[in-house]
Amino acid sequence: MRQESPAAQQLSDANVGWRRLRNVLFAKPSRDQLLIAVLCAVLGFAVVQQVSIVNSDEVLATARSEDLVQILDSLDQRNQRLDSELATLKDTKARLESGQDAAATAAKERQVRDAELGILAGTLAAQGPGVVVTMTGPVTSSLLLDAVQELRDAGAEAIQINQVRVVAQTAFETGANDEVVVGGVTIGKGSGTYRLTAIGDSATLASSLRIPGGVVESARTAGVKVLIVEKSEVKVSAVLPAKKAD
Amino acid sequence: MIAALGLIVGAALGLFLQPDIPLWLQPYLPIAIVAGLDALFGALRALLDGIFSDRVFVISFVSNVLIAALIVFVGDQLGVGAQLSTGVVVVLTIRIFANVAAIRRKLFHG
Structure with a gap:
């Protein structure tokens, strides 16, 4: 033209x-x-x-069908790519979250066990219902050991004699001059007053000491006065130094 | 003069009215525009050559637009619409460049 x-x-x-x-x-x-x-x-x-x-945004409205197919295709591919990325990220998120949960649970459990073992090992003070046993007279270390064994059998969680914490390894000895030595500490000699504090079910603890032929009877035979007081709240405040794990 | 005015008036109408172009026409609009531009530059060149004729311009304009649209339409039917419209645009653009070059020579180089 x-x-x-x-x-x-x-x-x-x-x-x-x-x-x-x-x-x-x-x-x-x-x-x-x-x-x-x-x-x-x-x-x-x-x-x-x-x-x-x-x-305007109407570009798509004026595009021809094959262009639209191409655009749709590329959008589909992009969508798939983003989908797989999303799945990966969700996976990571779930893993991190469960990991966090597990760590938190482990930390909580560790604290609980720490407290339990601390009380058992005597490195932590404890308080709760229990009994206070006061013995007055010629107390021997074997009498104290009997009492402690009886209390343990009755389910005592923590025991203290005067200012000495009694745990599994605590030794009861009689010194060269008849001293009463508990856990390496001399707590008295001959006649004197000894105070046992034990945490556990107070009624069970008290009756375990009072059974016929038990601690209370043999103590009386030996001339020792025994006073048992059941309390809803006693304190075992003596602690042992924590040992480093080997 | 009146042609330039028509261009401006048409542009203004399009700006202010913003009518909806029918959907079936929309793929052909850009091609038709390029064809119209080609006719316009061809007319300007003819004018400077002193051989401008109203009738020839009108026929050239209308047939340019129609043929361009027809080619694209056939291309769409055959499934090669995108390629054919590219071809049409390329050809028309080459013609526009050639016409503009001729116009430039007429006006500035003598």
């Missing part, structure tokens, strides 16, 4: 070109020119429309 002819070569003067342009610009409007103007208006209209379509 290019409008050209051999005549174009003959009119190659720049002034001619400008003059023609000027002539057209200031020509009187005619019916034919009106038609041209209408076509130009349509063109301008279309350009503005297209630009507004491209700038």
